[in-house]
Amino acid sequence: MSSEAMADTKIAAKTAASSGRSAAYEAYLRGLRWRAWSISLWQIGLIAAFLVLWEVAPRAGWINPMLTSYPSAVARTFMAGASDGSLLMHTWVTLFETIVGFAGGMFLGLLCAIALWWSDYLYRVLDPFIVVLNAIPKIALVPIFYIWLGDAASIYAMAIAVSVFVTVLMLFTGFKAIDPDKVKLARLFGASKRQILDKIVLPGSVPTIISALKVNVGLALVGVVVGEFQAAKAGLGYLITYGSQIFQMNLVMTAIVVLAAISTALFVIIQAIEVTVLRRHGVSR
Amino acid sequence: MLRNTPVPAVEIRDVTLNYFTPERETLALSNVSLDVAKGEFIALVGSSGCGKSTLLTLVSGLMPASRGSIKVDGLDVTAPSPRVGFMFQKDTLLDWRSIVDNVMLGAELLGLDRRRARQRAETLLTRYGLGDFMHSLPHQLSGGMRQRAALARTLCCEPDLLLLDEPFSALDYQTRLALSDEIAAILQAEGKTVILVTHDIGEAISMADRVIVMSRRPGRIKSEHHISFPSFGDKRPTPFEARKCPEFAQYFQTIWDELDLHEVH
Numbered sequence: 001m002s003s004e005a006m007a008d009t010k011i012a013a014k015t016a017a018s019s020g021r022s023a024a025y026e027a028y029l030r031g032l033r034w035r036a037w038s039i040s041l042w043q044i045g046l047i048a049a050f051l052v053l054w055e056v057a058p059r060a061g062w063i064n065p066m067l068t069s070y071p072s073a074v075a076r077t078f079m080a081g082a083s084d085g086s087l088l089m090h091t092w093v094t095l096f097e098t099i100v101g102f103a104g105g106m107f108l109g110l111l112c113a114i115a116l117w118w119s120d121y122l123y124r125v126l127d128p129f130i131v132v133l134n135a136i137p138k139i140a141l142v143p144i145f146y147i148w149l150g151d152a153a154s155i156y157a158m159a160i161a162v163s164v165f166v167t168v169l170m171l172f173t174g175f176k177a178i179d180p181d182k183v184k185l186a187r188l189f190g191a192s193k194r195q196i197l198d199k200i201v202l203p204g205s206v207p208t209i210i211s212a213l214k215v216n217v218g219l220a221l222v223g224v225v226v227g228e229f230q231a232a233k234a235g236l237g238y239l240i241t242y243g244s245q246i247f248q249m250n251l252v253m254t255a256i257v258v259l260a261a262i263s264t265a266l267f268v269i270i271q272a273i274e275v276t277v278l279r280r281h282g283v284s285r
Numbered sequence: 286m287l288r289n290t291p292v293p294a295v296e297i298r299d300v301t302l303n304y305f306t307p308e309r310e311t312l313a314l315s316n317v318s319l320d321v322a323k324g325e326f327i328a329l330v331g332s333s334g335c336g337k338s339t340l341l342t343l344v345s346g347l348m349p350a351s352r353g354s355i356k357v358d359g360l361d362v363t364a365p366s367p368r369v370g371f372m373f374q375k376d377t378l379l380d381w382r383s384i385v386d387n388v389m390l391g392a393e394l395l396g397l398d399r400r401r402a403r404q405r406a407e408t409l410l411t412r413y414g415l416g417d418f419m420h421s422l423p424h425q426l427s428g429g430m431r432q433r434a435a436l437a438r439t440l441c442c443e444p445d446l447l448l449l450d451e452p453f454s455a456l457d458y459q460t461r462l463a464l465s466d467e468i469a470a471i472l473q474a475e476g477k478t479v480i481l482v483t484h485d486i487g488e489a490i491s492m493a494d495r496v497i498v499m500s501r502r503p504g505r506i507k508s509e510h511h512i513s514f515p516s517f518g519d520k521r522p523t524p525f526e527a528r529k530c531p532e533f534a535q536y537f538q539t540i541w542d543e544l545d546l547h548e549v550h
Contacts, residue, residue, distance in 0.1 A: 179375075179377065181373050181374075181375055181377045182377050182379065184347065184373075185371070185373070185377050185390075186390075186394060187347060187365060188345060188347065188365045188369075188371045189365070189367070189390065189391040189394040189395055189442070190364070190365055190366075190367065190394060190395055191394045195394055199379075199390070199393070199394065200379070203379070203381050204379070204380075204381070206381065281380065281381045282380040282381050282382075282422035282423060282424055
């Protein structure tokens with residue numbers, strides 16, 4: 001909508017407010033606004049209550065502060081870590097590993113899914129193995145990866161291992177769900193298999209690819225943190241293990257809060273990409 | 286009229302098709318023979334599962350027959366050809382491409398001159414009343430507009446033969462009547478040879494020069510009817526007008542009886 005048209009609707013809304021709308025409709029709109037308000041109010045209230053309880057309970061001696069720490073201590077640790085740059089460094093290490101692992105898992109998963117789509121025979125042969133590999137708790141592989149790959153590479157390997165099989169299954173299912181008539185249409189125009197992939201299957205699977213991105217960004221972060229537990233000399237996962245070993249709950253809680261912030265930020269970024277891409281992609285909502 | 290040229294546009298000879306699934310072998314078509322003259326509009330009707338759509342797929346070259354031969358313009362069909370256009374029940378427009386890019390898909394896949402294809406696409410879309418929607422995405426168009434865009438896509442590569450596989454059946458009744466009128470007019474004006482597959486007897490009678498009735502599986506040709514409307518005069522009625530002619534009801538009754546639709550399986 002152009003800004004001019006937008007201004008027009010605003011004016012129209014205003015005049016409608018002063019004249020056209022019935023009292024019942026006004027009441028309905030007020031009800032909607034109040035509902036939205038009250039939901040936000042509850043959410044803020046819940047966070048505030050949680051923080052207050054967390055602060056008061058250890059201080060009042062209801063629970064042992066050694067076990068839980070409390071918000072003001074976490075805030076101090078956070079500020080200290082932020083001002084000497086150490087927290088920033090650990091955060092950056094984890095973020096970088098996550099992004100690399102995420103991209104690697106996506107890329108590898110996409111290649112495998114294309115191969116399986118290309119050859120149904122290959123899919124039939126590999127299907128049970130993929131299902132089993134997907135079902136294995138990948139976290140069980142952490143020690144093996146550490147022994148085989150060393151401390152740095154094992155973290156990336158973990159992030160990829162956690163995300164790649166889900167990606168393969170999601171994308172392959174998406175490829176298979178492409179309307180067969182669209183594939184037939186391309187074949188009627190003499191399209192090669194490669195052309196069907198490029199012009200029909202891949203562009204048609206953009207919504208699936210974005211869903212896979214959304215799932216994977218969380219999974220890659222899980223893989224990285226678990227990998228860091230075992231192997232790392234830096235990163236938020238390392239901070240958590242280190243903090244718990246020296247019984248510094250402030251540090252552990254700070255790292256967890258930063259992890260929550262990172263995963264939320266990554267998710268929000270992917271969601272923003274989703275909205276713009278899907279709109280341009282012609283998916284009606 | 287090119288009705289009497291020696292080489293038919295489509296020549297189907299003793300075509301049989303078996304297909305296999307792990308459970309069974311199915312005889313889908315049995316000894317089907319059919320000639321379609323250049324510029325002729327024929328309709329294949331039959332109950333579902335009689336193999337009429339399968340026959341269309343064979344003519345398109347996507348699948349070979351088990352036995353028998355199919356020729357288009359005197360040449361054996363071995364693979365899909367740009368001289369043959371196909372329309373599906375669904376419009377199969379690609380959601381992520383603008384309407385004009387959808388119409389140019391064939392040219393793109395066939396590696397034809399893009400500039401010429403674009404010109405033709407724009408001409409066709411304008412002619413079909415979609416000039417203002419060239420750069421819209423398919424979901425912004427109504428069902429009838431989408432199917433017109435699909436027709437433009439089919440005609441963009443200038444095929445001589447059109448295979449229509451129930452192209453109206455996904456539309457609501459009013460749109461279907463209006464669109465079949467429009468499409469009949471377009472195809473008549475362009476002098477295309479058309480094979481229409483439909484389960485709608487009225488649609489077949491109102492649009493086609495000849496209606497072929499197929500039997501239940503295995504699909505065979507049961508009978509054929511040359512359609513004419515003497516009560517309308519020399520001019521060919523539009524499908525909508527045809528439905529109001531007295532001959533329409535007679536044809537409808539005859540074909541209805543032949544289809545055995547009321548028979549219990």
